[in-house]
Amino acid sequence: MEKLRSFSTLSAIDNSSMVDKVEMSLLDFFISKELNVGDSIPKELELADLMGVSRTVIRESLNRLRTMGLIETKKKRGTVIKSPDITLILQKSIIPHILDHSTLRDIFELRLALEVGMADFVVTRATNEDILELFEIVKDEEGQSADILFDIDYEIKFHGKLYEITANDTLREFQKLLLPVYKYIYSSGLLNLPTAQRKFTSHKQLVEILQTRDAEKFRMGMRHHLENHFYRIL
Amino acid sequence: MEKLRSFSTLSAIDNSSMVDKVEMSLLDFFISKELNVGDSIPKELELADLMGVSRTVIRESLNRLRTMGLIETKKKRGTVIKSPDITLILQKSIIPHILDHSTLRDIFELRLALEVGMADFVVTRATNEDILELFEIVKDEEGQSADILFDIDYEIKFHGKLYEITANDTLREFQKLLLPVYKYIYSSGLLNLPTAQRKFTSHKQLVEILQTRDAEKFRMGMRHHLENHFYRIL
DNA sequence: TGTAAATTATATGTATGACATAATGCACAA
DNA sequence: TTGTGCATTATGTCATACATATAATTTACA
Incomplete structure (x- = not known):
């Protein structure tokens, strides 16, 4: 050939x-x-x-x-x-178990890059109500204990709110559309997620940083927050 | 209704x-x-x-x-x-002048987020040859003079190489597919780009940072490099 | 005379049957 | 084993007819 x-x-x-x-x-x-x-x-x-x-x-x-x-x-x-509606088009075509593994990995990396990179938009556009809502979401997170069970729905709720804050419809739809992919990746063991993982920056800490409105710090915080995912890929 | x-x-x-x-x-x-x-x-x-x-x-x-x-x-x-091939699907459907303005802006923001967020992948996966190639690309950039004419093709060449370094096919295709959108945005005056703009971090400086293999620094450098685009949107 | 109801025209949606085309596998021959 | 030719088969294209929804127009009525 x-x-x-x-x-x-x-x-x-x-x-x-x-x-x-x-x-x-x-x-x-x-x-x-x-x-x-x-x-x-x-x-x-x-x-x-x-x-x-x-x-x-x-x-x-x-x-x-x-x-x-x-x-x-x-x-x-x-x-x-x-x-x-470019996201609607993708929506139907993305059926996780049909995508091959390298594509799945690619998409997961894309997510990591996006969440770290969108810090500026989150910080600039978050209203005080948004921040309160985030505090409400993370309020059950146990104090300083960073070793909590990994709860995918909780993850999605928190990070989904961040996407919402960006006020970028395309980005938001993009996230919604990739959700099944994440769920699939997490559940399929493709990523070898440990049941309990060390969180370098907790959700709660992230919200606290967000409150200071410092984009730089928030970006770093998010990067550290996602450390568990990064080191598994890099 | x-x-x-x-x-x-x-x-x-x-x-x-x-x-x-x-x-x-x-x-x-x-x-x-x-x-x-x-x-x-x-x-x-x-x-x-x-x-x-x-x-x-x-x-x-x-x-x-x-x-x-x-x-x-x-x-x-x-x-x-x-x-x-999820990117191939989008390829045909994205005809810039048919997308409405808010979607165009969304996509441009998405690009900014991606390029800042993918720092880790670039730093980790760039080979020495890649870095040499980048130096070759930026070699004509005039010394410390940060006020150079904005050259879209040059931009694309440099940033395209970065996408290539990520070794993430989906990301790479994504970039290729969004290129026409960027070109359209730049040429349509949607962004009010100045003819000469201050670069907070030049391409050359970026490559030098990359050479140090410090992801954190590179991410910051990229953020500052794109400052011109960010402040126009935020 | 103005508005509502009925009618008509028209472009897309669906159904059916026919044939074209290309890939597959088999038989047979060199 | 390799090659050729033929029959088979599932998709690709065509032509035609009719169904359906709706824009446009006319008609009916107050």
């Missing part, structure tokens, strides 16, 4: 179906026409006629674009351009 | 098409059967028969799953489960 690459004269065989081609053509069409949200595109039969294929092919292509959230169709009205 | 919610006895009208339902059924089928990558599913006619709909509907549903990268079909062989 690798050897084939050296035959530069051999052009790649066009293995794509009509639907693939039409899909590309349609995307090009959208871009070249600089269509905006709400603009409508020609109806199926017209497109079929224009591109010289059957309505079936057009429909299958449009169906893909619809799946990607690029268009929306209504009876009688036709097809219109839509602003895609 | 909002008022309808108070009528709890009124069940939501099932506005979904057959294709929607069949799609859900198929997903449930995959999950309940715990199908793994490579497993094949019944052929179209069997599915049509089983679910009591026409082959057309089955095909449209399968087409969606194929768009999401969950399945792959081959003539004669049939349909098999696939590990979806």
Whole structure:
């Protein structure tokens, strides 16, 4: 297979179906026409006629674009351009047990990077009510005892609130969509999580840092908080 | 519209098409059967028969799953489960000028968070060759002069290399896929970028920090490097 | 004359049957 | 063992017909 690459004269065989081609053509069409949200595109039969294929092919292509959230169709009205909800698209396609292990690991790393990196947004945008709410969430965390049982739902509640604070919808949806992946990773033993782990910075301490509104400190705190996850990967 | 919610006895009208339902059924089928990558599913006619709909509907549903990268079909062989390439899916659907402004801003923030947060992976995984390559990239950056013209391609080259160093394919693809969005944001004036901007930490300085292999310092350096972008958003 | 109800037109949604195409496996031959 | 050809089979494409929902228009009525 690798050897084939050296035959530069051999052009790649066009293995794509009509639907693939039409899909590309349609995307090009959208871009070249600089269509905006709400603009409508020609109806199926017209497109079929224009591109010289059957309505079936057009429909299958449009169906893909619809799946990607690029268009929306209504009876009688036709097809219109839509602003895609990029997270909604991923939502269905991410079925943890179907993703291979390296992808799962990648996604988990992505989460770690995000949570450390979003410190500035959390610190800047957290209202006093948010902080109170966080205190409420962590109030049951036992004093200074850092060795508590790892509770995934508690984890999600706390970190989920942080995502919420960022006021970044895409980020928030992103988190929601990756939740099943985390749950899967934790439960599948892929990460070799110990039942009791040392927490370098507790949730409670994190909230206290947040209260000082020091982004730098909060970022460091979060990094230390996630130390258990990092050292397992690095 | 909002008022309808108070009528709890009124069940939501099932506005979904057959294709929607069949799609859900198929997903449930995959999950309940715990199908793994490579497993094949019944052929179209069997599915049509089983679910009591026409082959057309089955095909449209399968087409969606194929768009999401969950399945792959081959003539004669049939349909098999696939590990979806989640970034490839997004690739086509992200057409910057179709995304609305708030989503664009969200994505840009996501980038900032990622680049600050991935410091640990960069520091830990960068080989000496990587660092040399980075030095090569920044070698033309004028000495201590921090006021250089903002060059998007140069930016992409440098930061792209960092993503590459993380050795995280998903992250890397993610970056590639968001590139058009960045370019669009920079060129559209959405961010009000100044022609000349003060860099708190230059690329060259970043590489020097990286050479010390101090993750903490590198993270701080990156945060300061991106200061121009942050303060425009926060 | 203005508004509500009924009608019509139309574009998408679904169904069906036919044939094209390509991959698979088998039989047979060199 | 290797190669060729043929039959089989599941997806890919096409054509047509009809169902369904809804925008647009007309009609009916106060």
